[in-house]
Amino acid sequence: MCIHPSIYNRPSLANLFFWVGAISVLVLASQASAVQLPKINLSQVPNWEYRVLKQADHDSILFTQGLIIDGDSFIESSGLYNRSFVRRYRISDNSLEAEYSLPKHVFAEGIAQLGDQLYLLSWQRQFGIRLNAKTLETERKFFYQGQGWGLTTISDQLIMSNGTNQLSWHDAPNFNKVGSINVTANNEPVNHLNALSYGAGFIWANIWLTTVIVAIDPESGAIQGYIDLSKIAHEHTADQRENVLNGLAWDEQQQALWITGKRWTKRYLLHIVPSNNLLSITPTNKP
Numbered sequence: 001m002c003i004h005p006s007i008y009n010r011p012s013l014a015n016l017f018f019w020v021g022a023i024s025v026l027v028l029a030s031q032a033s034a035v036q037l038p039k040i041n042l043s044q045v046p047n048w049e050y051r052v053l054k055q056a057d058h059d060s061i062l063f064t065q066g067l068i069i070d071g072d073s074f075i076e077s078s079g080l081y082n083r084s085f086v087r088r089y090r091i092s093d094n095s096l097e098a099e100y101s102l103p104k105h106v107f108a109e110g111i112a113q114l115g116d117q118l119y120l121l122s123w124q125r126q127f128g129i130r131l132n133a134k135t136l137e138t139e140r141k142f143f144y145q146g147q148g149w150g151l152t153t154i155s156d157q158l159i160m161s162n163g164t165n166q167l168s169w170h171d172a173p174n175f176n177k178v179g180s181i182n183v184t185a186n187n188e189p190v191n192h193l194n195a196l197s198y199g200a201g202f203i204w205a206n207i208w209l210t211t212v213i214v215a216i217d218p219e220s221g222a223i224q225g226y227i228d229l230s231k232i233a234h235e236h237t238a239d240q241r242e243n244v245l246n247g248l249a250w251d252e253q254q255q256a257l258w259i260t261g262k263r264w265t266k267r268y269l270l271h272i273v274p275s276n277n278l279l280s281i282t283p284t285n286k287p
Helices: 013-034 230-237
Strands: 049-057 064-070 073-078 085-090 096-101 108-114 117-122 127-132 138-143 151-154 157-161 166-171 176-182 193-199 202-207 212-216 223-228 245-251 256-261 266-273
Touching (some): 064 193, 064 256, 073 108, 108 193, 230 256, 230 266
Parallel strands (some): 064 108, 108 151, 151 193, 193 245
Antiparallel strands (some): 049 266, 064 073, 073 085, 085 096, 108 117, 127 138, 151 157, 166 176, 193 202, 212 223, 245 256
C-alpha cells in the first residue's frame, strides 16, 4: 500500500474537523446497525391509521433532529459534529429565510419555540442555545443534566426527551426542571423516545430506530395510540439505515402532523385516523 507523505504532516484545523465530521457519520451508521432495536410491546395499544394529505420536497442535506412550524415557515435543526445548523425556510417553496451554524464541537438536537425565542438542545454537551426565532441570532445558553434528544412545548413549559422513557418538564427562560413523567404502554416502559411535538392534546414522539410514532397522554404518560410509518420510511432508509424517521411538527391550522427524516428527500403531512374516540381531528383544506 502506498501512503502519501502528506499524511504525516500536522493536520490543519479544517482537515481535523473534516475528519471528525466524517468519523461521526461512520459512528452513527455503526450505531444504527449495531444497536439492538427497541423492544416495544404495543399489543394493547390501538394502531391508528393515517392518510397522506400532502408531500413536499425536503433538502436531503438536513440530518433532521427537530422540526417546528412558525407561521408560514418551518424551523429545522440538523445534527452531526462539524456540520450542525438551524434553518428557517418557507413552507410553500423551501426558500431560505435564515440559517445559523453551530460550533463544530456541538451536535444539534431537538428544537422548540416559546414566543419569539427558540430553545435548541445539544446531544451530549448538557447545554442548549436560545435563539431569536426570526433571525436565528443567538441570545444565551441554558443548561440541563444528561443527554438532549427531543423538545416541544405545552403552554409556557418545555418538554424534553433524553432517549429513555422519561419526559421532563422545564420552565422558561432558564430551563429549570419542574417535573417529569414516565412513558408506558401496557404498564411497561417505552424507551428511545426521540423527536417530540405537541398537538390535539397529545405529545407525539417517534421511537428511535423504528418507524413508529406514539401519541402520549401528557398527564399519565400512557401511550394512547400509535402509527406505523414503515411504508413511507422504507423509501428513504432501505440503503441507509442511519437515515431514520425523525422530525415531527404538529400543524395547528391543518390539524395534521408533518413528518420527515434524516436526509430524506420528502416531508409528509399526515391526517391521523384514530380507531377509538380519543382523538377527533378534521383536516382543513388550507394550502
